[in-house]
Amino acid sequence: DAGVTQSPTHLIKTRGQQVTLRCSPISGHKSVSWYQQVLGQGPQFIFQYYEKEERGRGNFPDRFSARQFPNYSSELNVNALLLGDSALYLCASSFGLAKNIQYFGAGTRLSVL
Amino acid sequence: GENVEQHPSTLSVQEGDSAVIKCTYSDSASNYFPWYKQELGKGPQLIIDIRSNVGEKKDQRIAVTLNKTAKHFSLHITETQPEDSAVYFCAPAWTQGGSEKLVFGKGTKLTVNP
Numbered sequence: 001d002a003g004v005t006q007s008p009t010h011l012i013k014t015r016g017q018q019v020t021l022r023c024s025p026i027s028g029h030k031s032v033s034w035y036q037q038v039l040g041q042g043p044q045f046i047f048q049y050y051e052k053e054e055r056g057r058g059n060f061p062d063r064f065s066a067r068q069f070p071n072y073s074s075e076l077n078v079n080a081l082l083l084g085d086s087a088l089y090l091c092a093s094s095f096g097l098a099k100n101i102q103y104f105g106a107g108t109r110l111s112v113l
Numbered sequence: 114g115e116n117v118e119q120h121p122s123t124l125s126v127q128e129g130d131s132a133v134i135k136c137t138y139s140d141s142a143s144n145y146f147p148w149y150k151q152e153l154g155k156g157p158q159l160i161i162d163i164r165s166n167v168g169e170k171k172d173q174r175i176a177v178t179l180n181k182t183a184k185h186f187s188l189h190i191t192e193t194q195p196e197d198s199a200v201y202f203c204a205p206a207w208t209q210g211g212s213e214k215l216v217f218g219k220g221t222k223l224t225v226n227p
Contacts, residue, residue, distance in 0.1 A: 042217030098213035104156035
C-alpha cells in the first residue's frame with residue numbers, strides 16, 4: 001500500500017518567490033495536516049484540513065495557505081518567501097479529524113536563497 | 114500555550130543497553146501521547162503511542178509509560194540495536210475546535226554503538 005506521498009522532494013527558490021507543495025494522503029484518509037521542520041528542531045504544526053475545510057491553524061503568517069481537493073490531496077502554498085522559510089515541509093494524513101494516528105510523508109526540502 | 118520538553122537532547126548507549134527518553138507537557142487536556150522515530154532523510158514514523166486511559170503500553174522492545182498527574186510520559190527501548198539509532202520525538206496531541214494537532218518536542222538523538 002502506498003503511504004503518504006509528497007512532491008517535489010527538493011526545491012530551491014529565491015526570496016520573494018512563491019512555492020506550492022503537494023501531498024497525497026493514504027488511500028481512505030480524509031484528513032491532511034502540514035508541519036514545518038526547521039533543521040535540528042521538531043516539526044511545527046501549520047494546518048489541518050478535513051473534508052476540504054480548514055479545521056486547525058498554527059502560528060504562521062498569512063503568507064502560508066493551503067487547500068484540500070475532493071480526492072483529499074492537498075497543496076501548501078507559501079508566498080513572498082523569506083530565508084527563514086527554508087525547512088522540511090511534512091505532510092501527515094489520518095483517517096479522521098481527531099483520535100487517529102497521523103502518518104507522515106518523507107517531506108519536501110525547501111531551500112530559500 | 115502548549116509547551117513540550119524532551120530530555121535528553123542526545124543519548125549514546127552501547128548495543129544491548131536500555132535507553133529512556135522523557136517528555137513533559139503543559140496541557141492537562143492532552144489525551145494522546147505518541148512517539149515518533151525519524152531517520153535521516155525520512156519523515157517521522159510512529160513507533161508507539163498511548164492514550165490517557167492507559168498507564169503503560171509495550172510492543173516488543175519498546176514501551177511507553179504515562180503519568181498524567183505529573184504530565185509526563187517516557188519512551189523505553191530495551192536491548193538496543195544499531196538500527197535504533199535515529200532522532201526520537203514525543204508529540205502529545207492538542208485538541209482545538211474538534212481537530213487534533215501534534216506538538217513535537219525538540220527531539221532526542223539516540224546513538225547505539227556496536
